[in-house]
Every structure is written in C-alpha cells, then in structure tokens.
Amino acid sequence: MEKDWVQELTMILGEAKVQTSVADVHSYSFDGSFGEYVPEAVVHVSSTEDVCQVMKVANAYKVPVTPRGQGTCLSGGPLPVHGGIVLDTSQWPSSVEIFPDDLIARVSPGTLTSTIHEAAAQHGLMYPPDPSSAHVSTIGGNLAENSGGPRGLKYGVTKDYVLGLEVVTPEGEVMRTGGKTIKNVTGIDLTKLIVGSEGILGVITEATLKLVPAPPALQTMMAAFDSMRAAGEAISKTLVSEILPSKMEFIDKACARAVENYQPSGLPIDAEAILIIELDGHPAAIQEEAEKVERVMMELGAKMVIMPQSAAEAAEIWKARKLVSPAIAKIKPTKVSEDATVPRSKIPEMMEKLAAIRENYGIELVVFGHAGDGNLHPNILCDKRDKEEMQRVELAVAEIFQAAIDLGGTLSGEHGIGTMKSPFLEDEIGLTGVDMMKRIKQAWDPNGIMNPGKVFAEEGQRLVLTHD
Ligand SMILES: Cc1cc2nc3c(=O)[nH]c(=O)nc-3n(C[C@H](O)[C@H](O)[C@H](O)COP(=O)(O)OP(=O)(O)OC[C@H]3O[C@@H](n4cnc5c(N)ncnc54)[C@H](O)[C@@H]3O)c2cc1C
Structure with a gap:
C-alpha cells in the first residue's frame, strides 16, 4: 500500500508522473559526486502548476523534496539524503524564447544550457555562462549552483546573467523576482538570493536571462611549460598585461596524458603544465593581443606556443579540454572533484600547496581548471571501497580547503557546497555567517522540506567521503 502522500500525488498528477518502484527510483539516487541515496518517489514535473501541486502535498505531509x-x-546537491521526493525537471519540455530587441531570453528550467547557447547564436547573441557540462546540464541546475565555466574569466558566472525568475516556494506558492530590465532595484534582490541557493529555498520554474552581442572573432592559443609554477606565473602576468582573455584554462601533465590515452587529441604529454587561452573581440585587437600573450608566455619559459589557424583546429583543442573530466575518471573508480578557488595572484602558491598535499598523503591528485579566474579543479582519483585510502583522501581534501581559505580564497568557485563541503562552511564564513544563512532558510522553508541535508552540516557530520 502506497503512503497517503504518494496516493494523493498520483491522484492529482497521474500515474505516469509519479514513480515509486525500486527499479524506477534507483537511477535518481546518484549525481556526479559519489553519494548514493534512494528516494521514496520520483515525480516528473512539466509545468509550474505541477510543481505547485507537489510542494503543497509535500508541505502538508512534511515530506522532503x-x-x-x-x-x-x-557536490551532492540533487541527492535525496532524507528520502522523500525527487522532483525531476529533466522531462519538462525545453523552451527558449529569444527577445532580440531586449537582448534577453526566457527559458524553462529543464532546458540544457547548450540549447540556450545555440538559440542565442541564431540571433548573433551569446549567453556567456558555459559550464563544461553545458551539453548535459540544465539551466535550473546552473541557476541553483550559480555555475561558471571557462568564460567566467571575462564574462562572469550564471548570477551575472539572471534578470528575473519564477520560483515556487516550499509552501507551493508562485513568486516572481526581478523582471526583464537590466536595472532593477525594487526591494531586496530575491533573484540574487535564489541563484546559488542549491535548491534549498524553492524550485526555479522559469528564468529571464541577459544576453550579450556575440564577439566578432576568437583566437585560441595553447602554451606548454616545464613547471607548474611558470605556468601559474604566466597566468598572473597575462592578467596584469592590460589583456583580458575570455578563457584561460589549465591542464597538468597527468590530465593531458589521461586525455591522450582516452582519445588522442594532440595535447603535448611531456609538459608539466598546459595553458589553453581564448581571446575574443575585434579581429585587429585580438591579433595584437595574441602577439602580446605569446610574448608573455615565451618570457616565462613556455617551451611552445601554438596558435591554431582555423576554427576547426581551435575546436579540436577545446574538445581536448572537455575530455579531461571523462578521461581522468578512467584512471581509478572514484573521482573526488574539488573547485577550491583563490585570488589570481595566489595561483602559483596554490599549485605548490597542491603538489605538497599530493606528496604528503601519497594520493593521485591531478589538477586542471579555469585557472584564469583562480578556479582550480584538484581531482583526487581513488577507490571508495578502500577505506584506508579514503581516509587519506579525506584529510587531503580538508587540507585543500584550508589552503584555499588561507590564501584568501573560497571552498567552492562553482560546484556548490551540497553535502560534500558542508562540514567546512563555517571555516570560510564563520559562525555568524552560517547562523544568518540558517535564519534565511528557516524563514523561507519553515517545515524544512526543501532539499534538506544540503549546505549546512548535519549533527555530527564530518566524514563526507567514507560513507557506504
Ligand atoms: C563533466 C562535468 C563537467 C562540469 N563542468 C562544470 C563547469 O565547468 N562549471 C560548473 O559550474 N559546473 C560544472 N559541472 C557541475 C554541474 O554540471 C553543474 O553544477 C550543473 O549546473 C548542474 O546541473 P544539473 O542540471 O545536472 O543539476 P543537478 O545536478 O540535477 O542539480 C544541481 C543542484 O540544483 C538543484 N536544482 C536543479 N534544478 C533546480 C530547479 N529547477 N530549482 C531549484 N533547484 C534546482 C538541485 O537540487 C541541486 O542542488 C560539471 C559536471 C560534470 C559532470
């Protein structure tokens, strides 16, 4: 016999939208991290009205959503750590309406980010946030995590392109924030509060996004270095050379080798560090800038600088960059992916600290990331079945966080806190900061049903990696 709330949801939404069998709900117990929690039900929503109904029933029965x-x-954000309902937006029909005269797009929550990129491009426009997962992640997820990507260096992250939202509150009411205008200072900025709130304050059901004119020309460059420190210094030096590249990505030797083993892509495998840079703007300006960047790279000891001569050649290099994540995932069964971020002048120091952590804990730690904005991705390849190894990994992760904080950085540049980093939140923002966030959460969600177990550490929670 199904629980009362399941019966009620099935009656309202129909059987096809409410699944409870083990076979059906199992695939909603994972995300891109490695926790596993099985929900009691998965509800496939495809309209704001559906979401309101789910939230009203869940709130009445105090069921987690x-x-x-x-x-x-x-970071564990969509894992149902307290069971209850997984509210799935992936089957919500994609919708991207472009308003070229206002340079905005109105989108539905389950739309893939790459679909928005393609729709904007048809009007000569660009939606800048470009997480490497753009082809497989939704705008709803991007908004909830305030996702960034390579272009964050020049253009900023998701929050910089959100003008307005439609949100369903934990009590099932529809709320609109912001609007269609570039300027809007009416009251407290609830749009900014929702973006990056990791699904703990409400469900985003529509977003109005800001677009910009697509740059007329692009130039990609790839430089290889014999030392991490030199690559770090080349990043810092470029950024103070009156040039702002649109992308400045970093790949270490282990990542380059993993890509070449996985799918040969022409990355140099004998260099300690590779930088992949993109300049965008007027063709004459970027040519001058490319020459300047090349000089900086050579002055800092680059062993080679490649400038692809066609869009197809450039696309090959960026494809290789995108392959890093799947390629390193093949090295060992478990991948612990971090996104500690430091002020840009501290990149070389952070690189050195990561090397020391790798050495001290005897772990397989590789590094790549959006280095131009200080957002490194130290990834630890390990095996979650090996308890002893995971204990070393856990200590290493804590030290990575501490290193970033000590250098004036942050726990998370773009992946969010979720379950994975919640025990460390207080280390960065202090007790008063955590308390204020909890008070906001309590005011929005008095019954605590909206994505519980995220952002704030639960009683006694410390070990985040070694649960079964
Ligand atoms: C290979 C790979 C590369 C990646 N590259 C990047 C990168 O470059 N930059 C980056 O920032 N991230 C990156 N990520 C992380 C991830 O893709 C992003 O966090 C993305 O935004 C998640 O989108 P999603 O649709 O998968 O959301 P999910 O994983 O399903 O959910 C993410 C969070 O959003 C909440 N949520 C989802 N939809 C809604 C909604 N409609 N309303 C309210 N809350 C909601 C969930 O509860 C959860 O807390 C990468 C991941 C992978 C696997």
Missing part, C-alpha cells in the same frame, strides 16, 4: 535537473552536480 529534492529538485533535480540532469544530476551532473559534483
């Missing part, structure tokens, strides 16, 4: 897009989160 975990919103979910495509489940690519790397």
